[in-house]
Amino acid sequence: xxxxxxxxxxxxxxxxxxxxxxxxxxxxxxxxxxxxxxxxxxxxxxxxxxxxxxxxxxxxxxxxxxxxxxxxxxxxxxxxxxxxxxxxxxxxxxxxxxxxxxxxxxxxxxxxxxxxxxxxxxxxxxxxxxxxxxxxxxxxxxxxxxxxxxxxxxxxxxxxxxxxxxxxxxxxxxxxxxxxxxxxxxxxxxxxxxxxxxxxxxxxxxxxxxxxxxxxxxxxxxxxxxxxxxxxxxxxxxxxxxxxxxxxxxxxxxxxxxx
Amino acid sequence: xxxxxxxxxxxxxxxxxxxxxxxxxxxxxxxxxxxxxxxxxxxxxxxxxxxxxxxxxxxxxxxxxxxxxxxxxxxxxxxxxxxxxxxxxxxxxxxxxxxxxxxxxxxxxxxxxxxxxxxxxxxxxxxxxxxxxxxxxxxxxxxxxxxxxxxxxxxxxxxxxxxxxxxxxxxxxxxxxxxxxxxxxxxxxxxxxxxxxxxxxxxxxxxxxxxxxxxxxxxxxxxxxxxxxxxxxxxxxxxxxxxxxxxxxxxxxxxxxxx
DNA sequence: GCTTATCTGCGTATCGCATAAACAGAGTAT
DNA sequence: ATACTCTGTTTATGCGATACGCAGATAAGC
Numbered sequence: 028x029x030x031x032x033x034x035x036x037x038x039x040x041x042x043x044x045x046x047x048x049x050x051x052x053x054x055x056x057x058x059x060x061x062x063x064x065x066x067x068x069x070x071x072x073x074x075x076x077x078x079x080x081x082x083x084x085x086x087x088x089x090x091x092x093x094x095x096x097x098x099x100x101x102x103x104x105x106x107x108x109x110x111x112x113x114x115x116x117x118x119x120x121x122x123x124x125x126x127x128x129x130x131x132x133x134x135x136x137x138x139x140x141x142x143x144x145x146x147x148x149x150x151x152x153x154x155x156x157x158x159x160x161x162x163x164x165x166x167x168x169x170x171x172x173x174x175x176x177x178x179x180x181x182x183x184x185x186x187x188x189x190x191x192x193x194x195x196x197x198x199x200x201x202x203x204x205x206x207x208x209x210x211x212x213x214x215x216x217x218x219x220x221x222x223x224x225x226x227x228x229x230x231x232x233x234x235x236x237x238x239x240x241x242x243x244x245x246x247x248x249x250x251x252x253x254x255x256x257x258x259x260x261x262x263x264x265x266x267x268x269x270x271x272x273x274x275x276x277x278x279x280x281x282x283x284x285x286x
Numbered sequence: 287x288x289x290x291x292x293x294x295x296x297x298x299x300x301x302x303x304x305x306x307x308x309x310x311x312x313x314x315x316x317x318x319x320x321x322x323x324x325x326x327x328x329x330x331x332x333x334x335x336x337x338x339x340x341x342x343x344x345x346x347x348x349x350x351x352x353x354x355x356x357x358x359x360x361x362x363x364x365x366x367x368x369x370x371x372x373x374x375x376x377x378x379x380x381x382x383x384x385x386x387x388x389x390x391x392x393x394x395x396x397x398x399x400x401x402x403x404x405x406x407x408x409x410x411x412x413x414x415x416x417x418x419x420x421x422x423x424x425x426x427x428x429x430x431x432x433x434x435x436x437x438x439x440x441x442x443x444x445x446x447x448x449x450x451x452x453x454x455x456x457x458x459x460x461x462x463x464x465x466x467x468x469x470x471x472x473x474x475x476x477x478x479x480x481x482x483x484x485x486x487x488x489x490x491x492x493x494x495x496x497x498x499x500x501x502x503x504x505x506x507x508x509x510x511x512x513x514x515x516x517x518x519x520x521x522x523x524x525x526x527x528x529x530x531x532x533x534x535x536x537x538x539x540x541x542x543x544x545x
Numbered sequence: 546g547c548t549t550a551t552c553t554g555c556g557t558a559t560c561g562c563a564t565a566a567a568c569a570g571a572g573t574a575t
Numbered sequence: 576a577t578a579c580t581c582t583g584t585t586t587a588t589g590c591g592a593t594a595c596g597c598a599g600a601t602a603a604g605c
Contacts, residue, residue, distance in 0.1 A: 192452065197451070200447070215293060
């Protein structure tokens with residue numbers, strides 16, 4: 028049950044949108060939502076989400092732990108604010124005219140945003156997150172990319188969801204592989220695995236593993252800077268390719284039959 | 287750094303595959319990995335992942351907290367074991383012959399597995415998870431579904447990844463919406479949102495929201511039992527549609543030119 | 546200008562949880 | 576039998592979130 032304000036909105040949403048009139052009677056405030064969130068994000072970037080404790084955030088600001096609670100009603104609320112604040116899209120974005128290129132560009136932007144603060148992916152993306160400013164902006168941009176694609180609005184929203192999820196999941200995977208990658212399977216381990224992953228038990232997978240097409244121990248895992256992530260590209264290609272088919276069907280129906 | 291065994295494999299992997307010889311000198315064991323994991327899963331199912339504490343698990347088994355550590359080296363390891371044990375696929379699966387139908391069926395099976403224990407989605411899916419038995423089995427099944435699809439092995443693995451991620455993300459979304467759905471936006475909240483989501487700031491999204499095509503306050507959010515989840519279907523359709531295009535390209539090259 | 550209702554930041558205190566450490570008794574190999 | 580290895584337990588530690596109450600700051604209303 029997310030805390031709600033007198034506005035009926037979850038407090039985090041109200042704060043993120045800048046509603047939430049500051050009180051006037053008392054002393055001047057020494058802190059602000061912005062500073063707190065910024066400090067928390069800095070810690071998360073540097074030491075991971077687990078290092079974000081109320082104590083750590085407070086200390087990095089030179090305040091006591093409890094002072095934070097004057098601004099944020101719970102750690103959960105802080106996390107929500109961080110999530111939104113961290114996923115910032117570039118100010119001005121020029122999307123290509125062709126919707127295919129535009130969608131790819133949009134996906135790239137979203138991917139960069141996630142990559143800049145991968146820990147956001149560890150936070151739940153629920154209906155509250157959807158209402159946050161940067162999410163709304165991302166959705167708007169996504170719609171912009173598809174403006175020339177003849178699809179009903181709700182399907183466009185669906186496409187945005189599907190692509191966001193794909194991008195998010197890809198970055199998460201990439202991150203997990205990179206993180207624990209070092210611990211990957213040493214040779215002895217691979218030996219043992221071959222004993223259990225037998226053709227008898229896994230007729231389709233076993234051959235693939237033996238032929239070494241799948242994560243050969245030295246792992247082809249992403250090391251490149253920009254974007255040589257085959258899984259990301261494959262998924263995006265498939266989706267866009269699928270959209271092209273839909274577009275053609277649509278066009279076919281709207282004109283007369285086939286071209 | 288996930289704890290490794292003398293085998294070089296993460297201990298969780300060794301345990302899950304049933305390697306890990308039980309000691310022989312001491313007294314008989316009163317517990318087993320299986321019972322512990324089963325108890326933990328039961329708690330997670332009933333009260334959520336947060337309710338899974340070492341204390342709770344131990345108590346439900348009638349043992350003390352610390353006794354668990356004789357079987358599991360850390361809570362993290364227990365969570366990994368739970369994740370694998372919870373995602374069980376049906377024993378015998380008959381996949382349709384057509385790869386499109388087979389992939390859809392496979393996706394459905396995976397979806398059902400996630401839905402049965404949604405909390406598994408809150409755990410990180412890293413390289414360790416990939417090596418666990420049920421994941422391997424799922425991959426094998428996925429390959430089986432694509433056996434008649436003319437694609438290189440690594441791309442098939444890619445497709446499996448893409449679809450799993452899509453399914454996982456969809457179930458997670460569905461779950462989050464259902465969970466916090468009750469807290470959704472009351473009318474006053476929607477009012478306020480309309481004040482910030484203006485056509486000026488969000489030229490593409492604002493019209494959509496006004497036309498009510500997007501989560502109209504009473505929310506068309508999934509309530510149906512089986513599968514009226516438009517986002518899930520849309521994504522799967524797009525991917526499969528994209529695969530059809532690839533298939534045709536492949537076929538075109540292999541025979542001569544076009545059909 | 547005073548009084549008062551509000552606020553602010555802070556110290557203190559509680560509670561839940563993961564996990565280290567050390568111990569007594571149970572079995573087994575020799 | 577005897578020593579060695581395990582088992583389950585008890586006890587203790589440390590961390591993190593957060594409820595509570597206090598003293599000083601400050602603006603609103605008289």
